[in-house]
Structure formats: structure tokens, C-alpha cells
Amino acid sequence: MLLHSDRLLPPDPATKAIARGLYAAVADRPIVSPHGHTDPRWWGENSAFSNPADLFIVPDHYVVRMLVSQGVRYEELGIGEGAERDPRTIWRCFAANYHLFQGTPSRLWLDHALSTVFGLAGRLSPANADAHYDAIAEQLASPHYRPRELYDRFGIEVIATTDSALDDLRWHAMARESGWKGRVVPTYRPDAVIDPDSEDFAANLDRLGDLTGCDTGSWLGYLEAHRARRAFFRRMGATATDHGHPTPRTADLAETAAAALFARVRSGKIDSGDAELFRAQMLTEMARMSVEDGLVMQLHAGSFRSHNAAVYSRYGRDRGFDIPVPVSFTVALKPLLDAVGMDTRLRLILFTLDETTYSRELAPLAGAYPSLRLGPPWWFHDSFEGIRRFRELATETAGFRNTVGFNDDTRALCSIPARHDVSRRVDSAFLAELIVTHRLDEAEAYEIAPLLSDGLAREGYRL
Amino acid sequence: MLLHSDRLLPPDPATKAIARGLYAAVADRPIVSPHGHTDPRWWGENSAFSNPADLFIVPDHYVVRMLVSQGVRYEELGIGEGAERDPRTIWRCFAANYHLFQGTPSRLWLDHALSTVFGLAGRLSPANADAHYDAIAEQLASPHYRPRELYDRFGIEVIATTDSALDDLRWHAMARESGWKGRVVPTYRPDAVIDPDSEDFAANLDRLGDLTGCDTGSWLGYLEAHRARRAFFRRMGATATDHGHPTPRTADLAETAAAALFARVRSGKIDSGDAELFRAQMLTEMARMSVEDGLVMQLHAGSFRSHNAAVYSRYGRDRGFDIPVPVSFTVALKPLLDAVGMDTRLRLILFTLDETTYSRELAPLAGAYPSLRLGPPWWFHDSFEGIRRFRELATETAGFRNTVGFNDDTRALCSIPARHDVSRRVDSAFLAELIVTHRLDEAEAYEIAPLLSDGLAREGYRL
Amino acid sequence: MLLHSDRLLPPDPATKAIARGLYAAVADRPIVSPHGHTDPRWWGENSAFSNPADLFIVPDHYVVRMLVSQGVRYEELGIGEGAERDPRTIWRCFAANYHLFQGTPSRLWLDHALSTVFGLAGRLSPANADAHYDAIAEQLASPHYRPRELYDRFGIEVIATTDSALDDLRWHAMARESGWKGRVVPTYRPDAVIDPDSEDFAANLDRLGDLTGCDTGSWLGYLEAHRARRAFFRRMGATATDHGHPTPRTADLAETAAAALFARVRSGKIDSGDAELFRAQMLTEMARMSVEDGLVMQLHAGSFRSHNAAVYSRYGRDRGFDIPVPVSFTVALKPLLDAVGMDTRLRLILFTLDETTYSRELAPLAGAYPSLRLGPPWWFHDSFEGIRRFRELATETAGFRNTVGFNDDTRALCSIPARHDVSRRVDSAFLAELIVTHRLDEAEAYEIAPLLSDGLAREGYRL
Numbered sequence A, B, C: 001m002l003l004h005s006d007r008l009l010p011p012d013p014a015t016k017a018i019a020r021g022l023y024a025a026v027a028d029r030p031i032v033s034p035h036g037h038t039d040p041r042w043w044g045e046n047s048a049f050s051n052p053a054d055l056f057i058v059p060d061h062y063v064v065r066m067l068v069s070q071g072v073r074y075e076e077l078g079i080g081e082g083a084e085r086d087p088r089t090i091w092r093c094f095a096a097n098y099h100l101f102q103g104t105p106s107r108l109w110l111d112h113a114l115s116t117v118f119g120l121a122g123r124l125s126p127a128n129a130d131a132h133y134d135a136i137a138e139q140l141a142s143p144h145y146r147p148r149e150l151y152d153r154f155g156i157e158v159i160a161t162t163d164s165a166l167d168d169l170r171w172h173a174m175a176r177e178s179g180w181k182g183r184v185v186p187t188y189r190p191d192a193v194i195d196p197d198s199e200d201f202a203a204n205l206d207r208l209g210d211l212t213g214c215d216t217g218s219w220l221g222y223l224e225a226h227r228a229r230r231a232f233f234r235r236m237g238a239t240a241t242d243h244g245h246p247t248p249r250t251a252d253l254a255e256t257a258a259a260a261l262f263a264r265v266r267s268g269k270i271d272s273g274d275a276e277l278f279r280a281q282m283l284t285e286m287a288r289m290s291v292e293d294g295l296v297m298q299l300h301a302g303s304f305r306s307h308n309a310a311v312y313s314r315y316g317r318d319r320g321f322d323i324p325v326p327v328s329f330t331v332a333l334k335p336l337l338d339a340v341g342m343d344t345r346l347r348l349i350l351f352t353l354d355e356t357t358y359s360r361e362l363a364p365l366a367g368a369y370p371s372l373r374l375g376p377p378w379w380f381h382d383s384f385e386g387i388r389r390f391r392e393l394a395t396e397t398a399g400f401r402n403t404v405g406f407n408d409d410t411r412a413l414c415s416i417p418a419r420h421d422v423s424r425r426v427d428s429a430f431l432a433e434l435i436v437t438h439r440l441d442e443a444e445a446y447e448i449a450p451l452l453s454d455g456l457a458r459e460g461y462r463l
Helices: A013-026 A040-045 A052-056 A061-069 A087-096 A105-117 A129-141 A147-153 A170-177 A201-212 A219-235 A255-267 A274-293 A309-315 A334-340 A356-366 A384-398 A413-436 A442-460 B013-026 B040-045 B052-056 B061-069 B087-096 B105-117 B129-141 B147-153 B170-177 B201-212 B219-235 B255-267 B274-293 B309-315 B334-340 B356-366 B384-398 B413-436 B442-460 C013-026 C040-045 C052-056 C061-069 C087-096 C105-117 C129-141 C147-153 C170-177 C201-212 C219-235 C255-267 C274-293 C309-315 C334-340 C356-366 C384-398 C413-436 C442-460
Strands: A031-033 A156-160 A240-245 A296-301 A348-352 A372-374 B031-033 B156-160 B240-245 B296-301 B348-352 B372-374 C031-033 C156-160 C240-245 C296-301 C348-352 C372-374
Touching (some): A013 A413, A013 A442, A031 A413, A031 A442, A040 A170, A052 A087, A061 A087, A061 A105, A087 A129, A105 A384, A105 A413, A147 A156, A147 A413, A201 A255, A219 A255, A219 A274, A240 A274, A255 A274, A274 A296, A274 A334, A348 A356, A356 A384, A384 B384, A384 C384, A413 A442, B013 B413, B013 B442, B031 B442, B040 B147, B040 B170, B052 B087, B052 B129, B052 B413, B061 B087, B061 B105, B087 B129, B105 B384, B105 B413, B147 B156, B147 B413, B201 B219, B219 B274, B240 B274, B255 B274, B274 B296, B274 B334, B348 B356, B356 B372, B356 B384, B384 B413, B384 C384, B413 B442, C013 C413, C013 C442, C031 C413, C031 C442, C040 C170, C052 C087, C052 C129, C052 C413, C061 C105, C087 C129, C105 C413, C201 C219, C201 C255, C219 C255, C240 C274, C255 C274, C274 C296, C274 C334, C356 C372, C384 C413, C413 C442
Parallel strands (some): A031 A156, A240 A296, A296 A348, A348 A372, B031 B156, B240 B296, B296 B348, B348 B372, C031 C156, C240 C296, C296 C348
16 A cells, blocks of 8 residues: 555554544645746646656656666666657666655655556556556546646645746746636746846846846846836736745845946956845845735745756756755845835745754744744755654744745646645644644644645735 | 643653653752843832733733734834833733744743633633733732742742843842842843943943942953952852853953953954954953852853844844854854863853754763853743753763753743743653663652752752 | 663554564674774784773773763873772772763663673662672683674674774784684774874875885875775775865865975975865865775764863873864865766765754765765764664655665774664664654565665675
């Protein structure tokens, strides 16, 4: 049996009984997915997925990196020049190495998808690799396994994508205009026009000017262009922005200093530290615009992207080599928070890959500033142990209502129900622990559980 | 029922039975409170508390910050210009938001106080807000609810306050001269005359000179003034000093360099880094004086005080906006420890808001230096999860006897029994875990439990 | 009873039953000890140990530091000028303070050794100190308690020592030539000829030249000398190198820059930062040589050695005053990993004393780079709680197979079975938790348990 009905619930019988009840109350609630990376084209075109390898392996950096870490070559996984092109061969390689995922969240998600989405009974292994492949491939070809059909089957109420500031959101438009009832909203992610270290930064700013008719050669014109794009995203349904920065540093320069800094980064003649300072300044500018237009602001900081030079040059981004670094928020966020942190119109959701910040900085910050909320455990920490640690470390100082429920944060469509299910189970287990240690009444837990499952996501992201 | 008799004890039945026994053995032991922030005037004057809001809400930065974090304005809590002045209205606001404290230690403390001190049966809510208010207000007016009566009722054996080096300790004198049997001792907290960044630093040093007759215009006279004040505090019952520094950095400059540094900070013409260096030097000087006079030294490092500029300028200090920063002790403490760290006459108790230091630095340091002891979990970490983490992270390297039991560290008088009770319960649970995993014999645990509850506090603070 | 058969297993009855079964399956498996500090002379000469104090107390920095932390003087422990010379007196001091070890891994190891190696029934105390002393001393005098006999009795299959690059490995040769069947292999530890801050660095390099016939006055000759010594160590059975560095910083300088840096450190005329940079460069050079010769590379970083100046000058190294500092690997290792990190011929095992790096950096790195593996919890973290935290923090991202099982890492011979036993118990408990929460099938756990106990050590160290 791939999935035990009591999985992830506490072993102590009395605690488990309580957790079971709480989980049952939220298991079938709608999925609110306010932050993720599904491909908007799926929702717009609603085409069939091509094959099991392209669905489960090739684009999933969690899966790829683990295989690579044990000596599988990227080419065996269909990535890079001269790579394997037969999806069945890639699938067999995956099946032969499926034991590597023992003890990992990927295993939980994959088992869940194979079992609940594709109805497969046995755990993937070399022995059943071909049979599983065939069964999945056959189902993918049927109309019931197209993206919008899966959206309905998964019980999704709303899902957000993450989109470049330069994106024309054509697939979002196609989805909306198609008459489909699903709600897919874009998220304004302007890194490519904010980070001077990004590829083609100058060209991106030219493009931003073209799209908006603003003079992105000047500081004020550049800010105006952001406002214009944010308004466009809002018209297309966006309720949030997202910012992926190496550090959470913020700045609040005087306008002349900011304009001079912009002139340097615009011309490409930057001094040491200018790129970081510009990113810092722009976080504060984005926060000010959020005060104006109400878009919820998300900050994902602390990942060293594309850590290995050779992997990046041969195979590109998002290949499993993004490695966290130590992060500190307290000093870094002060300029932004001094500027707009006490304004209740601002909502800024903070994410971290450095779990030491949960109890040391994030919970104290979110437990004081009315503008701040804590995002759920992110990436490596979106897991049984990770979610438990987050609740144990953050709740006592920040409470529940300064958090925003769960994000699946994924491009792996079939893992979405699995991820929300893990979160609901771990949160039910945590609430049950509070009950049996008499830190919370059972009736209170039944009010909190649906907030954690979807209520706080809806409210936190203004969806 | 607000308080379950098994609260905070482990859910596993066998472990719980053992924990119950250990807890029963310490539940009624006297409260030794070697570090806290009760107002000495309470003990000197023994006046009635004014009303429930001033007792439970307005001065409690744990409570205020949580309400503010969810959009309540300071003014609604009686703080700031034009603030609400009706305590009942403030109380109702608190009651309407009491659910925000679910899962937090404040909830445990408040429930405990309402239940055990004021005999209230139902959890605070909008429905019972007025009735609770009236019941508390009525009792506060009775002579049985004055500070000294609560001292007795709570079973306090000794309580320390925290007092400026410039304080005349008049309320301590009044308490002692009143014939009251309670033991309230001051603690020498010289931050205002040590930290060049503190407000009115120069005037404070003038004042220090006036009080002592020492020449606080010279380095040696300044040190002599500290000696004089420490002697005064000792005569008034003090057994300890306390130092609240942004970082734990210490220094041990040659005398001429120290004198030159003092001259700069005294004149206010300081170079970059001078303030930090002076604080660092003074920690070592304080440690040397502790070797001489036997006062136990406490170091509380790592809080970024008054993080938000607007909150500080409008509402002042201690409004819930003190946010921890990353801290490291190993390199920072070396100058002090090289100077006097192996001297068994020195006792230096270390506190941290950065839990990563427990196992990485603090337990290894306290498990080696005879002068060092570990203070209990501080502030945000004075909680069920926080105390458990401390024991799990520190005990294996430092043992039990390099810790000093519990500090309530509070200005919230009615929370003192609750806080000690939480600590005793969590320590009993921890000891029970050691027993059921056969890491400790039950008989040993019965020897250790009273040490953790009060014995190590008495011994550690030389009370 | 000193040792309960269920010690360290989970209290929940159902979980305990599963853990018992897993533990039973690995309890008697051979001990593979790929990293440690036993004295090679023991294995070469096979002489009797002198007395209980020299076996259990004087050389054990875990034991010594704890006693010192509570006011025992080094001299009372037989260390330093004018120290106590009567081992029985030292033993009595230890017995009188044995309660200090309550809750520590040292207590578990000592109880285990006294019970299983020497057959003693009662926990050490002042009352039985002399009787225990006599019983141990008598047994030490018998031929059954010599090192090689203990090797057999403990079920050791292979044990690695740690040896200076300048060592002649005479005791290893003596052991091999004696006809003894035990397998004792050296480990190449070149810190004394790599770290410019080490004592006698220049003389060590001269010596390295003498031993190899290489010109250690030149960069290329110096590298060649390393190659020669590594080849010698390999001939003597070594499968690994070990590097103890203050930080994990690496560098990959162009050859001319590296040669110039070497010239500076060789002459002793170094600029600020040169020593650190040279250590950093040499880690990359060692990694390149590991690609060539297949020696597994170990990096132990982040200990501030000999923290107290007075202790170091009076009592020397390894006296319990090595204190961890914060460490970060992500940026530090990039130069080395860019150079050779994707080469599957390299195996680099990382160790940390900063547990925050487990989930933040080490698991993501080892879960991506094919060259990287995670060493087990080290030193202060080689304990019940430490091993549990490691599994909880690292497994979800790195899986099991990017770890290398257990290291005892000790010079305390009699603690070796105890340490491996603790590790096997805690891993069994962890696997049982995965089973009862349905994250792993029981059959899978029975495959993984022997890998954790010895299989991954054998494979990971190429033994």
C-alpha cells in the first residue's frame, strides 16, 4: 500500500486520534495555491502532457539533483547536449534509483501522485517501471488528465503563477477568455528588471520602456513603468508580487541618491556594491507601491543560485544547484520597515531558507510589525520535519495569525495535492500535540485547522 | 477548565506518569527569582494596583506587540498621545483579540494568573470581558492583592530587581526598613553609564561622579566610581550585576589605551567603533570587579532595541520592537576569558536570544570554563518549546550543573508563578524523557529536579 | 543495572517494538571505524594499559573539561607541573564528581565501558571508587585487556588512525609485520605542513623535503612532496586524508599566484590573510590529488582550538578548550567545487560543529554534488540528541546514501563499542519513527539499518 491513511500523524495513540479528527476536518477543503510555478501555458492551452518523464523527472530539480548527487549524469535524465531522448529510458533510470528518495519529501509526493492521480498500487521499482510508464502514458493521453481537468480533480480554488514583469500574460488571457471557470492569477516578479546582475538587464529595461511607454532611462520613469506593469498585472488578476533576492537587504535612499544609483546601474558602469544596493532600494520602492496598489509583497531571500559553474554553463538554471546561505533579516529589513512597516496597507510575506531565523528574527518581527507575515517553510523545508520545525519555532512568538498557511511553490502539477496534504497532516499533528499537552482546547484547534489549510492563504494573499 | 493538571507533560502515558511524580516534587517549592524587572516601588510602598488594564496589558510588551502585529493601534492600548484612557475599554480590546495568543506562552501565563490569582473560571472572551474586569478590579482593591501579599501568596523566597547604577534604591530601603520579611534585592545594571550610545551618557557620568565623589572625568576615577556603586548595591543586598549589550564583544586593552578610549567617549568625540570597543572593554572591567567583590555577572546580549524608528519616537522604549540579531560568543568573549575566565571567583552567566549558540558555543564554553554558567532561555524562548530546546541542546555538553535554573525576567508580577510553573513542568518532562530512554535513573532525576526549580538559582546567584 | 536493554529507544510502545527489532538486526554487526584517534603504538606494541586513570580520565578531553568547568584543577587530574601522580587519587576525584556527567554522552560511554568491558555492576561513586579501581587495574594487567585483544572483543573489522604527514607510520608497520589479523590503517593528516599558523611550520616543510627528496622550497616541489607522502600512506593502507581547518574556505588560484603565495608562507613573510588563503588553496590541491589517487578527503572545520591562552600555555593542546564558531560552507567551498566537485572520482566528506549548516547548506550541497558526502555528527554532537538532530535535519534533503554512517572519532579505546552502540540505537529509533509515521516501509528500514551501522562507512571510505 503506497499511502497509509494515518501517514505523518503522531504515533502516540491518544494524540493520533485527535490528529485524525483534525485532519479529517480539513482533508477535503479546497486548495488555495497563492504562490507557485506552474506553466501558464498549461492553463491557457490545456494540452495533454507529453510523457511520464517530462511530467515527473526532467523539469523537477528536486528529483534531478538527488539522482545527480549519486552519480547519474544529466544526460541520462534528458538534460544537455546529446542527452537521452527516449522518455522510457529516462523513466527506467529513475525507477532504478527510486530508493535514493527514501526518507525525502519527494518520495511522499511521488508516491501520492502515482497512487492518487494515476491509480498505481506498487511503489516504483525496476520491476514495475515499464508497467507504470505505460499506465501513466495511457492516462496522460486521455482528456481527463489535461491541466484544467486536473485542476478540478485536485479541488483547486485558485492558483497563482509567477511571471516576469515583461511577460505579456497571454496564457492567462487565453485561460480567462476561454470561458473556463478555473481561477489562475499571475504574480508580478520583476527580478529581471530590478537585479543589475541579471542577464540582459539593460535590454530588459529597454523592453520595460517599450511595454509601458515610460522613460526607463530615468529613475522616475523607471518607477512609473513598474507602476504601469503592476496595474496591468492587477487587471489580469494578480494580488501579489514576488521578489527573489540573494539577501533581504533593503535601503531607503534620498531621491537624488537613488536617481544617481539608478543612472549607474542603467549605464552598466556600476561600483562595487551598487547592484546589491539597487536591489535593496527597490525592495523599499516595491513596498511603497504595495501600500498604494494593495498588491501583497513576497520576499524570497537567501539562495545562492546556480552554485556550480560547470553545471550552469552546460545545463542552465534550476538544475538543483541552488544552495542556501546564512541570512539575517533584523538589520537588513530596517530601512524598508522604518519607511512603511507600520502601515497596515502593506502586507509583506517573508520566506527563508535559513531556519535559524524562524525563532531568532522572523517570529519576533512578524509578532510586532502589522505589515509582516511569515511565509510557510520554503523549498528544502517544505517537508514533514520542516513544517513541524516551523510551527515549533515560530508559533510561540508569532502565533498562528501572523502566518499565511501553505504554499506549494511548485512547477510539478501532480505534486500539488500531495504537498497540501502533507502540510495539512503535519499541522493537524502539531495542533494535536498542543491539545494533548493542554496548550490549546480542541474547539480552538478546529477553528485554527481550516485557517492553516486555506483560510490564512486566502486572507494573507488578499485572494 | 483553564488549567489542566497535566498541562505541558508528555503525552506518552508511561512518560507522563514519571513526569507527574517529578513535577509534584517541585511544584510547591519556593520561588527563587534572581533576575527580573518588578518595580521596586511596589515592594517599598505596597500600594494597590490600579486596574486590570494597567496590571495585565499596558506595560506588558509581549501582549502589546502581538496586538499591534495584528493591526491594533498603540492608542487603543492606552499608549501614546491621545490614547484611550478608560482601562475597561482597553481591557475589552484585549478580550476581543485574546485568540491571537493561542499557542503562545503569554496565553499560558495569562490563563494561569486569571485562574490561580483571581479565581476566574472561563477563558477571557468578549462575552466575559466585563465580568472578568469587575472581578479583577474588585480583588485588586482588597488588601490581599497588594504586592507584598502576592509575594507571600506566590511563595517567593527572594526576588531581584534590576536597577540603574544611578538609582538611589530608595524603595529597596523602604522595604527593608518596613519590617517586612520579604527579601527583595537590587541588581547593578550600569548600562546607562557604560554605553556611550545611551541617551544622556555624559550627564549620567557627571551624575555618577556626584553620587560617588569620584572623578568620572578620568579613567581610574570612573572605575573607582563603579566600585563605589557596586559596594553600595552590595550593602543593599545585591548579589549580581547585569549587562544588556548589543553584542557580547569583550576587550582587554592596555591601561593607556583604555584611558585614551575613555577620554574619547567621555568627551563625546568618538571614532567609529569606539562605542562598541568601550562597551567591550567595560565587560572585562566589570568581570575584574566581580572577581574582587563577588557579585555574579550577567550578560544579556543580542537584542536590537527599538527596531522601528517611528514606534520609538512616538511610544518610547520597551514597546515590543526589540528584535534579536545573530550572535557569536566564542571569539567575542575571548579577551575577557583570557583575563579572568579561569578564576573560580568569577561567575559569569550568559544569556542569548540566538538559540544556535546553545549547542555550538554556549554549552562548550560553560562545559569548560569554571567561571561560566548558562542562563535559562530568555525572553522569546522562555516557553514550553524554548525551554525544551535549551535542555536538549545544552545538557549533553554542559550537563545540568553549568546552568542556573530559571529566571522569570518579568515586570508582570502575576505571571511569576505561571512562568516558574511552566519551567518546572517542562524540566520535569525533560527529566522524564531521560528516564524512559534510560539516560538517567529515576533517583537521580529526583535529585536534579529541585536543583532546576530553585537550587541552582540560589547557588548560581550566590543568594 | 548500569545498562538497560532498551536504552535510547523511543518511549511509545509500538515505536519501541519496531526500534528494538531494527536494533537487534545491527547490534552485533562488525565495527567499521573509518576515522579516529587511537594511538598507533597500541596496535604496534600491544602493551598493557597502565592504570584506570590513564585509560579513562587524563587523556579524555570530554571528561577533563567537565571536571574543570566545575572547579576541579588540572593538577588534580594529573595534568601540568606538580600534578597529582597517584592514579588512584585521580580516580577518586573523578568518582566524587561523576554526577557532573548526568545527561551527557560521556556518562553513557563510561557506564557502557565499565559494564561491558570490565563487568562492573554499580555506577561509579565515591563509595565504590576504590573497588572499581582495583577491579579495572587487575583486569588491565591481564593479557585479555591488551589493545589487540580488545580490538577482537569489540568486533572491530577495520580501524583508521589519524597521522601527521611527517609520521613514519612505524607502529602501523609493526602491527602489519607482526602477523596480527587486525586491520589498522593510517589517515593522511597534513595540517602541520599546510597550516602556516602551525608551530614549526618552516621546520615541518624542511622535514617534508627530507622525507621525500622533494624541493619543498618551491611550490611544485612542495606539491610533489604531498603526492609522495600520500603514496606512502596509501601503501601503508590509508584510504583517506583528513583536514582540520579553522574554516572551510577554499581557493583556486592561478598557478603563478599560488606559487607566489607559497613563496610568502614558506619564507614566513606573510601578509594578513595569507595563512587563511594558503589553507584554502591547499584544500583544492588536496582535492585534485584525491581525484588522482582515490584517497577519500575529509574536512573538519569550525573549531577554535585552544581558546584559553593560559590553559594552552600551561597544559597544552586538547585540554577541552576547543570551542566551535559559526561556519558557512556554501560560498567557502565553491572554488574547490567549481574545480573538481562534479568529478565522481572525488569523494569529500564534510563535518561540522555548527548544526545550523545541516539543513541550510550541507544537505543541499551533498544532495546535489556527486563528490560530496556528509560525515556523521562530530564531537559535541556525537550523542543521542545530536545524532537525532542530524537525521531529522539532513535526511529529507540528502537522503541516507549521501551520508557515510558513523565515526567514533575517539582516542578513548573503551568507548568505541559504546559510541557505535549509541549510534545504532539512535538510528534504529529514527527509522522506527519513519515507519510508524508511514514515511518508510519496515522492509526498507531493514535494508537501511545495516548501511547506517557499517555499510555506508565501508563504501564511503572505500575501505
